[in-house]
Amino acid sequence: MIRVALPNKGALYGPCVELLTSCGYKVKKPTKGLYFEDSKNQVEFYFLRASDIPMYLNKGIIDVGVTGEDFHREKQSQASKMLDLPFGHSKLCIAAMENTILDDSNQVKSLRIATSFPNLVKQHFNSTGLDLVELDGAVEISISLGLADCVVDIVETGATLKSAGLKVVGEPIFTSNAALFSAQESQSKEDVKRFIDRVNGRLIALEYQMVEYDVPTNLLDKACELTPGIQSPTISQLKNHAWCSVKSMVKKEDAHQILDQLKAIGCKAILLTNIEMARM
């Protein structure tokens, strides 16, 4: 059995459950309770606060955990990042009331700053003498309540700041995404390696598609240049020896252009399919 920690709510919860379900894990947060055992796959899932997961990993209590890079850095975690995950993209931004005149984000140094990320703020301003107000959440309301003059908070679309009458000041102090981390002492466990390999397989499946096409044998090299694959394309001979069939993985973002190019050089029966899962 390995222990895996997932955020129990918020922006990372849904995407985490979806990712692990597509990897064949049974992930179900009980209505009351923070633990679920997937006995078939020998995994115990713990649903914890995203901000607490680095501490559990640091102490080696949990083998693997998903949280944001921002919390990993804020909590000065010793856990190792194993995989970047394609969700939880956000920025830590300085924000102040819309009518505030701040020409330079350095002026913020002398203001009362409310945040859930005190260490990242200190690191950013390279200063220990800041007037920091540490809050667990709902940071955006602290200015209108008179607790702070500005905030450093998570921004994705900017809707939360806007509805609180705030604007971003200067450049983001940190850019984050969700990631899968492993406790130092768990990295060599075979069960942990298998878990990470499965998740990585699904991430590759999401990033690539499979293209298959028929190509005249004299154009095979030219076509393979367009579809080199990861290792090498698979080539099969058609019954009509003047033609070959090629199968190759292509990056999803490039797939449609590659299909256009294959058609343009004379390939036929060009098919593009999604990949459900991979092991590389």
Ligand SMILES: Nc1ncnc2c1ncn2[C@@H]1O[C@H](COP(=O)(O)OP(=O)(O)OP(=O)(O)O)[C@@H](O)[C@H]1O
């Ligand atoms: N709107 C968002 N879009 C994308 N990622 C986000 C968003 N909000 C938060 N995150 C990311 O998700 C992680 C968890 O954030 P957050 O602290 O908001 O969790 P939460 O479960 O909502 O807890 P809390 O109740 O303390 O706010 C962080 O790493 C953060 O960067």
Ligand SMILES: O=P(O)(O)OC[C@H]1O[C@H](OP(=O)(O)OP(=O)(O)O)[C@H](O)[C@@H]1O
């Ligand atoms: O820029 P936006 O798209 O508005 O997203 C940013 C907001 O999302 C998160 O809040 P969350 O949804 O986790 O609610 P919370 O206040 O309960 O943490 C985060 O704490 C910000 O407040």
Ligand SMILES: [Mg+2]
């Ligand atoms: Mg939140």
